[in-house]
Amino acid sequence: MNSHVPMPSMGVLYLSEGSQKFQLTRHAPSEDLRFFVKHYWIVTWDLTGQPPYLQDVFPNPCVNLVIEPGKSGIFGPAKAKFSYLLQGQGCVFGVKFKPGGFYPFLRRQVTGLSEHPIPIRDVFDVDAAQAERDILSRKEERQMVELAEGFLRPKLPGKDETITLINDIIDRIRDETDITRVDHIAECFGLSVRKLQRLFHQYVGVSPKWVIQLYRLHNAAEAAERGRQPDWLKLSMDLGYHDQSHFIKDFKAATGKTPEEYARRNA
Incomplete structure (x- = not known):
């Protein structure tokens, strides 16, 4: 597994086993976004001709903006283990905000996002389907990060x-x-x-x-x-x-x- 930022203390369960099924990389945010964003994460896999693999993720106190074909959205802290079924070939891109770091973008209580995720367009001026096409089609991960930062910056709040x-x-x-x-x-x-x-x-x-x-x-x-x-x-x-x-x-x-x-x- 490659990583461009220090590994957090919580995350993927049974990582040594899962790393044989998928690749997980993390990228540090640019300086102007570092106050709010913990890191960007990218999961890719190719299980062509192999059985599906169910990966478990330990809950953590962060909001995530997720770019995934047909399922993009902004998700609050999970209150229980989250399981994701990997099958075929795919890629998911995520923005993990620092604990509390999403609140200034949302400008209302974060409580409730766990049960009721919201569309990306509710907070950022970007169409989810377009973001999926633009970001997930890139071969270079740094380009993915630059595109995501491009729609985060216009909504960048003052430091709280x-x-x-x-x-x-x-x-x-x-x-x-x-x-x-x-x-x-x-x-x-x-x-x-x-x-x-x-x-x-x-x-x-x-x-x-x-x-x-x-x-x-x-x-x-x-x-x-x-x-x-x-x-x-x-x-x-x-x-x-x-x-x-x-x-x-x-x-x-x-x-x-x-x-x-x-x-x-x-x-």
């Missing part, structure tokens, strides 16, 4: 420093694995729990509690992938689950497997 705050908060959640409660992260940044929740619903589209749980579940999944056996009971208690069954349900929603099934697959 709340985005910086939100990304600092999410980076802290990602890096400090002992953070398991909303009041803990709120205290770290001198915010009330209520204000923190309001900011996340407005800018990110999901709750801070969901983001904390997501990263801790991903930490556990990563440990299992590396052959380490997490203490599932301790993790579920640390995250505030009153019984392990609810923890198992959320883990399965995020990965498609129960903790034990996930550990066995990576054994």
